Amino acid sequence: MTVPIISLERVSRVYDMGRVAVPALDDVSLGVQPGEFVAIVGPSGSGKSTMMNILGCLDRPTQGAYRLAGAAVAKLDDDGLARLRSRSIGFVFQSYNLLPRTTALENVAAPLLYQGVGRAERVRRARAALERLGLGDRVDHEPTELSGGQQQRVAVARALVTDPALILADEPTGNLDSHAGAEVISLLRELHGAGRTIVLITHDPDVASSADRQVHLLDGRIAA
Amino acid sequence: MSALELFRLALSRLRTSRLRAALTMLGVIIGVASVVALVGVGQGTTSNITTSLASLGTNLLTVSPTTQDSDGSTSLSRNDADAIGELASVAGVAPEASTSLTVHAGDESTDTTIVGTTAEYATVRAYDVWQGTFLTDVSVDHELRVAVLGASTAETLELDADDLGTEISIGGIPFTLIGILQPKGGASFQDPDDQVVVPIGTVQKYFVGGDSVRSIGISVEPTADMTATNAEITALLRDRHELAAADDPDFDIFDQTQLLDAASSISGTLTLLLGGIASISLVVGGIGIMNIMLVSVRERTREIGIRKAIGARGRDILAQFLVEALTLSLLGGLIGIAVGLGVSALIGQIAGWGFAFDPSTLVAAVLFSLLVGVVFGVWPARQAARLDPISALRYE
Numbered sequence: 001m002t003v004p005i006i007s008l009e010r011v012s013r014v015y016d017m018g019r020v021a022v023p024a025l026d027d028v029s030l031g032v033q034p035g036e037f038v039a040i041v042g043p044s045g046s047g048k049s050t051m052m053n054i055l056g057c058l059d060r061p062t063q064g065a066y067r068l069a070g071a072a073v074a075k076l077d078d079d080g081l082a083r084l085r086s087r088s089i090g091f092v093f094q095s096y097n098l099l100p101r102t103t104a105l106e107n108v109a110a111p112l113l114y115q116g117v118g119r120a121e122r123v124r125r126a127r128a129a130l131e132r133l134g135l136g137d138r139v140d141h142e143p144t145e146l147s148g149g150q151q152q153r154v155a156v157a158r159a160l161v162t163d164p165a166l167i168l169a170d171e172p173t174g175n176l177d178s179h180a181g182a183e184v185i186s187l188l189r190e191l192h193g194a195g196r197t198i199v200l201i202t203h204d205p206d207v208a209s210s211a212d213r214q215v216h217l218l219d220g221r222i223a224a
Numbered sequence: 225m226s227a228l229e230l231f232r233l234a235l236s237r238l239r240t241s242r243l244r245a246a247l248t249m250l251g252v253i254i255g256v257a258s259v260v261a262l263v264g265v266g267q268g269t270t271s272n273i274t275t276s277l278a279s280l281g282t283n284l285l286t287v288s289p290t291t292q293d294s295d296g297s298t299s300l301s302r303n304d305a306d307a308i309g310e311l312a313s314v315a316g317v318a319p320e321a322s323t324s325l326t327v328h329a330g331d332e333s334t335d336t337t338i339v340g341t342t343a344e345y346a347t348v349r350a351y352d353v354w355q356g357t358f359l360t361d362v363s364v365d366h367e368l369r370v371a372v373l374g375a376s377t378a379e380t381l382e383l384d385a386d387d388l389g390t391e392i393s394i395g396g397i398p399f400t401l402i403g404i405l406q407p408k409g410g411a412s413f414q415d416p417d418d419q420v421v422v423p424i425g426t427v428q429k430y431f432v433g434g435d436s437v438r439s440i441g442i443s444v445e446p447t448a449d450m451t452a453t454n455a456e457i458t459a460l461l462r463d464r465h466e467l468a469a470a471d472d473p474d475f476d477i478f479d480q481t482q483l484l485d486a487a488s489s490i491s492g493t494l495t496l497l498l499g500g501i502a503s504i505s506l507v508v509g510g511i512g513i514m515n516i517m518l519v520s521v522r523e524r525t526r527e528i529g530i531r532k533a534i535g536a537r538g539r540d541i542l543a544q545f546l547v548e549a550l551t552l553s554l555l556g557g558l559i560g561i562a563v564g565l566g567v568s569a570l571i572g573q574i575a576g577w578g579f580a581f582d583p584s585t586l587v588a589a590v591l592f593s594l595l596v597g598v599v600f601g602v603w604p605a606r607q608a609a610r611l612d613p614i615s616a617l618r619y620e
Contacts, residue, residue, distance in 0.1 A: 053614050056533070058532075058533065058613050058614050058617075059614060078537070078538060079537045079538065079539075082532065082535055082536060082537040082538075082540075083535070083537070085533065085534070085535050086534070086535025086536075087535075091533050091534065093617070097526070097529075097530045097533070097617065098530075099527055099530060099531075100527065101240045106236075110531070110534055111534040111535050113225060113229065114225070114531075114534065114535035114536050114537070114540060115535065116225070119229070158534065162535075
């Protein structure tokens, strides 16, 4: 049996708001197998963001166990989480989150910097990732010189450059017009076709329908 | 991440905001430049004082009378000088009787000091002969009308080697020119090269009258102790002048080294004081860096969030911001050193003491600006490293 990429077992995340404890995720269990394309769908306030933070190793569960590609997240300290993010996760955000005043090439190469990859190798791999996404002629452009769709493709290239176990896309079409959004979705489908494991977090049922499997979140619980 | 990668990252960041980087560095530049310039000027002054005092003669004691009669005679005599010369710790004695007169040579004339002295004057006052000869014991003993000119005086009178042996007129009396002295230079209040040296007996016979002298220059044996010799001479002169134990002395002994020590200690203190004041501006420059780095951390919160999300650890962020502060302060320090050296060279040139350059000041300036970078860069960098990635990513 293969090791699941994601394994959430009875995970809860409770925010301590002074006197009241607010549960954002309540007893959630979820498994994602290698090569799956899963959409986590829910309206705002359903716990999507918390889910994204937990899955992305930006936050730890209050209760329950989370294993990412076999690694137990709960035992890791901040540095350990950073190393796990660096090695295993590629993020694609709604607002692209490219480094400002930094060229597309340097943006895509940045995750490799934190893996200790040498400069020449960083440039080579970043250039290859950009070319694969059809941005070969945009390597020296800064984010402000790129359209939204192009910025999001640079972000996808950055997510791919470390060859991570999981691509985590948080509302990747939210800031794009329908045409550019559709392009990003077809790009994700293409990556899925190439064997990538993708988790897509969205509030939009249309976007979610492009995934193979949909997980509905409501009030911090997985709805049937 | 290696130090080189961090430095490259910092440089590329500073390139994107050049004006801000330049303005931030300005405080450190001004601080380091003023420290370097002021210390340079201080050292220039010290070495200037030291060399000009050394040119007056080393191991020099000067005895001068404290009283003078209405006819110009003093309590000191040539016999006093001879007696001092007998002391074992004294290498040479030069009694001086001087006056101011007009000197004529051909069509040129000048007013200058006529110093009557002995052959040992050259050794005691550290003069070298450039052309001809100095006074000899024979010319002094026979009170000959011979004259040795200081370099400036010779130049004023347009005399050089060809004119040795010719006649010049001092106060209307003819003298034979036998020598010209090497110039000493030095920016003292009195030009040591503007004088005419003649045998002491000649001056006393023709110009000043009497047997008294204006001062006695004493060169102490290099092995002898200046203070002990000073005391020895004091005792000798008190005895010769028949002073009672309670009487005030009628002479004064001036020790060249005391002046030297006092001058260097004053200029050393001054250098320290000026350097101290200037280093306050360096601290102010450091606070400027801290201020900008704190603003920068706030502005770049989102960037920090992104970097953390893509795998940067807290210490990577800490190192990045710390190296940025260090780069600012170090660049500022290097520019400041260049500016400071330029300013002190310029001041040295204007004041005429050359360019004093002390590498230890520069090393200290670099280390101090690095220290400023660390001290004022750590806190903002820690703020950056501690940011929570989730809220940093959401920060607008």
